[in-house]
Amino acid sequence: MTQPIFVLNGPNLNRLGTREPEIYGRTTLAEIEQMCRKAAGGHPLEFRQTNAEHQMVDWIQEAIDRAGGIVINPAGLSFRSI
Numbered sequence: 001m002t003q004p005i006f007v008l009n010g011p012n013l014n015r016l017g018t019r020e021p022e023i024y025g026r027t028t029l030a031e032i033e034q035m036c037r038k039a040a041g042g043h044p045l046e047f048r049q050t051n052a053e054h055q056m057v058d059w060i061q062e063a064i065d066r067a068g069g070i071v072i073n074p075a076g077l078s079f080r081s082i
Contacts, residue, residue: 003068007036008059009049010075
């Protein structure tokens with residue numbers, strides 16, 4: 001069985017395409033997910049987004065046991081995390 005690649009997205013990325021599009025662009029997270037799935041070909045992906053730091057930590061720990069790899073866009077967690 002092929003292990004999935006976890007693509008984990010942090011806070012506010014669910015607002016891509018609508019939140020300050022002149023700064024962050026008009027591409028939505030759903031469109032980014034489509035691009036990732038296309039790039040992965042038939043490889044399974046776990047594509048997720050959360051606004052909660054504890055959820056991201058839980059997903060990383062889950063990926064340690066289940067994933068073939070992890071891609072993380074921490075968004076706001078990269079400069080506001082405790």
